[in-house]
Amino acid sequence: MRAAVALAGAELRRVARDRTFLFFMVLLPVLIILLIGITISSNEQIRVGVVDTGRGALSSSLARELADDPALTVESLDSRADASAALRRSEVTAAVVIPSDFDAALRAGKPVTVPVLVPGSAESSQAALTAVQAVVGRHSAAVQAAAFATDRRLGSFDQNLGAATRLQQSNQAVPLRTEVVDSASNFLPLGFSYSAPTMLVLFVFINALAGGAAMIQTRQYGILSRSLAAPTRPRDLVGGEALAYLSLTVGQAVLSVGIGAVLFGVDWGNPWAAAALIFVWALVGTGAGMLSGTLFRTPEQAGAIGPAIGIAFGMLGGCMWPLEVVPPSVRMLGHATPHAWAVDAWVEVLSRGGGLTQIAGYLGILALYAAVLLTLASLRLRRSLVTP
């Protein structure tokens, strides 16, 4: 055991001095988390243009309510022509044109229509229309209440409208949340909640494969064969290499969690489930790294081919984009990689509040991958040590 710890310590010391490896371990994951997080960000705020041609108290209050809605980012526009131009330039998703007779019609109790301009392909404007409809409906409700009270001679329209609005504000409506679902009704996490865990999965694996170069170098330096002349056994050396890779993969995972939480505000969900997932994935990475160290013949091969394999597995396994957006056949193929199971488990933990029980199946599958990889790698390494 002491020999294993000594070997692991020496290997880790070497890795800590390798600037290239540190770049791949620390800096690159931050950049990629940032990039992918922004790219597939949910962008919850919808940009809407508002043209207030009425400029009365009621049209102004509607414009203000639209601006205050947390789901909307409102851009004030001067005319219908400006609204059309903004839509063409995709500066806004929809434009609300408050008509000039808006105030007069409402005060007279006459019907009034508020046009909402949308581009040719209305699909992207659907969310905007829904949000605008909700605001206009809320505004209309206050106006209707004021009109009703005025009709009952309970005060002036303006007094009643003020009272109705205050009442509306103090009694919040039941909120709704929009969530994108796929055909199987899986919640799709977006933004950093997706990019941080998937980059953890991706980089633990890639760096483990590239780290196979360190084991090849150690063999090439003659350290392992010389170590066997000391009072050590082959299993001590296999254990030492495994310990080194496990430390690296756990370190990489913990670093990714820290970066995600501190820099990108990711909530990693149930800590026990997250810890178990990190550990099992680190074991998968350890097996993959050790196998890389025994399969490749030169450090250059491991450094070049390892990351390429890691990226390919990451793409297939849903680390670059959600598997919910790919065809079912590709999704099935992706689940041939351990990455897909790990990503599924993280989605369960982060997006559905899953705990150990909910991800037990995923952990079992990942543990099986880890066992196969570790067994293969250990057998190959041991054979290389004892074969003359």
Next chain:
Amino acid sequence: MSQAVMTEKAVMTLEASGLTRRFGDRVAIEDVSFHVAPGETYGLLGPNGAGKTTTIRVVCGLLAPDAGEVTVAGLPVAATATEAKARIGYVPQEVSLYPDLTARENLRFFGRLYRLRGQELRDRVEEVLELIGLADRGDDRVESYSGGMKRRLNIGASLLHRPELLVLDEPTVGVDPQSRHAIMESIANLGTAGMAVLYTTHYMEEAERLCDRVGVIDHGHLVAEGTRRELVARVGEKDRITLSATGSLALFAEACRRIEGIEQVDTADSSVHLIATDGRRRLAQVLAAATVTDTSVRSVEVEEPDLEAVFLHLTGTALRE
């Protein structure tokens, strides 16, 4: 019973008996037997491919023999591998160190493999650095070292645990003359300090200078062993005495022929060549003969037969590089 035998018989630090190792159809070594006593430096001399490294790998427990047995300090290597290995310091032919770690870090690593810990480990690392002359470069990475410095550190890493047997596999290959001299000095000192040393080389002068006894190995067989003088006597090689002289060389040659032990006398221009047994002992009589025959001797050179000649005689070939 065996305890009693052990106490009666001097325990050799290394006993190798009947070692045989094949790789497929190729026989690397066959029936190789030798021993190394405490404080003795034993040289395994042979050309590349003769079986030296295979013998060493078997001795160090890195390779299991097909037949034969190795014991180190009375412990069979095959049966008590880790205990026996703890008594051996192995210096491989190639420099086997982490180039991206410092000398101190390398020594600490190997020290831990040999079960050293804490203060003892720290002390031994400093002692060894001092011993190999790298104390002032201990915190430099090995990759910045010269070839000779790396070789010295390579040896130092095997001395940390104070082994009873030091096994060196051609430790001076590719080393500059100055470092080679330093390495050989260090090894000579280890022998005098009581450590048994098994040293393989294909350099005759190293074997002659360092080794108390030499085993000549060729094509996997130990063809002869003994001290240099024993080996020379076994093959019957004679000393050569060359005198540069002026005067009556013919008379001088005649006088030399009458000296006991002088077996052959030749004259050429201004020199006389003698072949003699134990040439140094005949020198006084030869110089006396020169005086008697009024011959003026300007220089004398005595060439004793070396291991190169022994090897040539035993194997029929010159030592292959």
